[in-house]
Amino acid sequence: MRKLPSAARLARIRERFASEAGVSVADLAREFGVSEMTIRRDLSQLEGQSHIHRTHGGAVLTGRMLLEFDYRDRREANRDAKQAIAREARKLVKPGQRLILDNGTTTLELACLLRDGENLTVITPSLAVASELLDAPGVEVILLGGVIRRGSPDLTGPVTEHCLELFSADITFQGTDGIGLDGKLYNADLRLARVEKHMRRIARRSIVLADHTKIGRTALACSGKLSDIDTLITDRAASAEAIRRLSKLGVRTVTV
Amino acid sequence: MRKLPSAARLARIRERFASEAGVSVADLAREFGVSEMTIRRDLSQLEGQSHIHRTHGGAVLTGRMLLEFDYRDRREANRDAKQAIAREARKLVKPGQRLILDNGTTTLELACLLRDGENLTVITPSLAVASELLDAPGVEVILLGGVIRRGSPDLTGPVTEHCLELFSADITFQGTDGIGLDGKLYNADLRLARVEKHMRRIARRSIVLADHTKIGRTALACSGKLSDIDTLITDRAASAEAIRRLSKLGVRTVTV
DNA sequence: GTATTAATGTTAGAAATTGTTCGTTTAGTC
DNA sequence: GACTAAACGAACAATTTCTAACATTAATAC
Numbered sequence: 001m002r003k004l005p006s007a008a009r010l011a012r013i014r015e016r017f018a019s020e021a022g023v024s025v026a027d028l029a030r031e032f033g034v035s036e037m038t039i040r041r042d043l044s045q046l047e048g049q050s051h052i053h054r055t056h057g058g059a060v061l062t063g064r065m066l067l068e069f070d071y072r073d074r075r076e077a078n079r080d081a082k083q084a085i086a087r088e089a090r091k092l093v094k095p096g097q098r099l100i101l102d103n104g105t106t107t108l109e110l111a112c113l114l115r116d117g118e119n120l121t122v123i124t125p126s127l128a129v130a131s132e133l134l135d136a137p138g139v140e141v142i143l144l145g146g147v148i149r150r151g152s153p154d155l156t157g158p159v160t161e162h163c164l165e166l167f168s169a170d171i172t173f174q175g176t177d178g179i180g181l182d183g184k185l186y187n188a189d190l191r192l193a194r195v196e197k198h199m200r201r202i203a204r205r206s207i208v209l210a211d212h213t214k215i216g217r218t219a220l221a222c223s224g225k226l227s228d229i230d231t232l233i234t235d236r237a238a239s240a241e242a243i244r245r246l247s248k249l250g251v252r253t254v255t256v
Numbered sequence: 257m258r259k260l261p262s263a264a265r266l267a268r269i270r271e272r273f274a275s276e277a278g279v280s281v282a283d284l285a286r287e288f289g290v291s292e293m294t295i296r297r298d299l300s301q302l303e304g305q306s307h308i309h310r311t312h313g314g315a316v317l318t319g320r321m322l323l324e325f326d327y328r329d330r331r332e333a334n335r336d337a338k339q340a341i342a343r344e345a346r347k348l349v350k351p352g353q354r355l356i357l358d359n360g361t362t363t364l365e366l367a368c369l370l371r372d373g374e375n376l377t378v379i380t381p382s383l384a385v386a387s388e389l390l391d392a393p394g395v396e397v398i399l400l401g402g403v404i405r406r407g408s409p410d411l412t413g414p415v416t417e418h419c420l421e422l423f424s425a426d427i428t429f430q431g432t433d434g435i436g437l438d439g440k441l442y443n444a445d446l447r448l449a450r451v452e453k454h455m456r457r458i459a460r461r462s463i464v465l466a467d468h469t470k471i472g473r474t475a476l477a478c479s480g481k482l483s484d485i486d487t488l489i490t491d492r493a494a495s496a497e498a499i500r501r502l503s504k505l506g507v508r509t510v511t512v
Numbered sequence: 513g514t515a516t517t518a519a520t521g522t523t524a525g526a527a528a529t530t531g532t533t534c535g536t537t538t539a540g541t542c
Numbered sequence: 543g544a545c546t547a548a549a550c551g552a553a554c555a556a557t558t559t560c561t562a563a564c565a566t567t568a569a570t571a572c
Contacts, residue, residue: 005313005559006529008278025549035531040550056538056549079305127383134404143411145401145419148390155399159422163401166415262519281559291521296560312528312559 009034010042017052017061024058079109081211081235084256086110088233089173089209095119097170100199101129103154103192104175106209108132114139123167125160125195127153142167149189156191164198172203174229176210178217181242183226183249186219193223205230212238215246226251265290266298273308273317280314335365337467337491340512342366344489345429345465351375353426356455357385359410359448360431362465364388370395379423381416381451383409398423412447420454428459430485432466434473437498439482439505442475449479461486468494471502482507 009032016023025043029036043059046052052059086109093099095118101107103126111129114120115136122133125144133139144163146155174196178186185208187193200206206229215238226232226249234243236255247253265288272279281299285292299315302308309318342365349355351374357363359382367385370376371392378389381400389395400419402411430452434442441464443449456462462485471494482488482505490499492511503509 005278005280005311005316007309007311007316008280008314011277011316036549037532037551038530041530044551079307130404134406141404142415143399143401143404145399145411145415148386148397148399150391155401157398159398159401159419162422163415163419166418292559293522293561294520297520 006042010046013039013042014046022055022058022060026057028058078211078213078235081237082106082109082209084235085209085211085233086113088254088256089207090114092171092207092231093117093120097121098123098168100124100167100169100172100203101126102172102174102196102199103129104209106175106211107173110173110209123164123169125155127155154192156189156195160195161198164195164202167202169199169203171205171207172199174199174206174208176208176214176223177219179208179210179215179226179232179246180218181216181245183246184218185223185226185229186217187221187223188219190221193221196223200224200228207231207233209233211235212242215239215242262298266302269295269298270302278311278314278316282313284314334467334469334491337493338362338365338465340491341465341467341489342369344510344512345463346370348427348463348487349373349376353377354379354424356380356423356425356428356459357382358428358430358452358455359385360465362431362467363429366429366465379420379425381411383411410448412445412451416451417454420451420458423458425459427461427463428455430455430462430464432464432470432479433475435464435466435471435482435488435502436474437472437501439502440474441479441482441485442473443477443479444475446477449477452479456480456484463487463489465489467491468498471495471498 012032013023013028025036025039028039032039043052043054047054047059052061082105085106089110090113093114098121099114101111101122101124108126108128111122111132114122114133116138117136118138120139121142122129122139123142123144124130125146127143130141130143133141144155144160146160146163147157148155176185177188180186185196187196208229208231210232212235215234226246229251231252231254232246233254233256238255243253243255268288269279269284272284281292281295284295288295299308299310303310303315307318308315338361341362345366346369349370354377355370357367357378357380364382364384367378367388370378370389372394373392374394376395377398378385378395379398379400380386381402383399386397386399389397400411400416402416402419403413404411432441433444436442441452443452464485464487466488468491471490482502485507487508487510488502489510489512494511499509499511
């Protein structure tokens with residue numbers, strides 16, 4: 001059998017636990033064609049991530065792998081632009097603030113950048129955002145309740161809206177599925193659009209993060225007007241003409 | 257093999273990740289007939305834009321989003337008894353019902369058995385329960401909001417209690433950390449105890465699932481009295497004496 | 513044709529991973 | 543509890559892979 005890079009071996013070992021509750025060092029060493037010492041080192045590493053518990057001769061599963069979502073395709077699209085936009089948004093966050101992070105891949109990139117935040121409170125309907133910030137020492141995560149949309153790691157519905165009523169926040173960061181040149185914000189999901197409206201109501205400032213592909217597009221549901229928000233952050237691939245038109249509608253537009 | 261333009265090679269490498277979770281530099285170099293250095297450069301480029309992570313010897317996919325939580329050894333302790341209790345509880349569930357599933361390893365076992373449920377609605381503060389039922393076709397999952405306790409896959413706090421107010425349910429299934437012989441239910445966490453009280457208020461029937469090790473134990477917070485619940489399901493390793501005393505307190509006790 | 517640029521190959525030193533040895537710890541047995 | 547064989551961990555050596563710089567080739571423009 002061909003040798004794999006070490007990380008691939010770690011992943012394969014982890015997969016083993018899906019079918020078997022325990023593994024033995026000797027078996028793994030034979031299977032992967034490496035020394036037992038290497039397997040031991042692998043297992044200690046996995047133990048450090050608290051996936052497994054080591055025993056004499058092998059290891060057993062401690063917890064379970066949960067909530068697996070396949071974000072790949074969407075997250076890859078325009079990732080550079082999204083990361084640049086997220087970096088710009090990060091600059092607006094000060095220690096001690098209460099933030100709302102909406103669903104979406106761009107806000108998820110922002111969540112990654114907030115991991116080193118100090119004394120932040122993040123309120124979110126996104127399980128992805130929650131998981132990203134779960135172990136960040138300076139961030140308290142409040143998950144909104146709601147119905148879990150099948151195949152999508154986020155919460156929506158009346159429960160989510162109701163939960164929002166309990167809070168106020170300094171800034172809300174939202175994504176969007178489309179910004180019409182008529183100055184309206186669009187969302188592909190009606191329930192999400194309603195939730196976004198609520199978020200803006202309870203936050204002092206509203207900031208929309210949208211890469212240039214969103215500009216000029218529309219979608220099923222309108223979640224509000226550009227004049228409802230304070231700042232739009234987009235990337236410089238957006239056409240100058242479009243940005244001019246949006247600025248005319250009264251929204252401060254930052255391009256990165 | 258004819259050499260491909262670099263862009264085509266990048267695309268082909270990216271495709272590889274669709275079928276395999278990890279690739280090795282040496283393999284790719286051989287396959288495309290280019291030097292390993294070229295492959296390394298390709299991978300660094302892909303790392304920036306797509307969801308892969310470079311490792312020694314190759315690269316692995318990181319696109320999957322895993323919310324992982326650690327139960328330590330709790331789930332293994334008395335697992336047989338917990339599963340038997342869960343099977344008994346499963347019999348009480350009828351199609352179309354709305355259920356509340358509390359945190360806890362026993363209720364998690366019950367969640368596994370509810371995967372084939374018909375037209376059920378499950379309301380839960382437990383991310384573990386939610387993940388178990390996420391892809392069950394006949395089950396709608398409503399996650400309660402709240403603060404995520406670090407290292408524990410569940411939600412608690414005032415938000416959770418507030419969310420509960422929005423619902424009513426047919427049955428609530430709860431675990432417990434201890435059942436005192438004085439007839440009180442105990443929980444190690446004060447906030448969880450409060451949440452459990454709320455759950456019972458909004459459900460028509462309350463059922464507590466507790467293996468025999470819980471009987472006679474107490475913990476920090478009292479979450480209610482045995483007379484508040486309808487049925488206690490425990491395993492037959494519980495001492496006859498203890499069961500007699502609990503029955504005297506007016507709770508229907510089922511042993512499996 | 514040449515100039516210019518991008519892509520690829522080569523090399524050497526640095527870094528990470530893996531294998532080996534050996535003394536120590538552990539689990540099981542008597 | 544003492545014994546034994548297996549498993550473990552630490553330290554070091556061997557191997558593989560990485561990065562960075564520079565040399566070379568291919569692609570494109572003029």
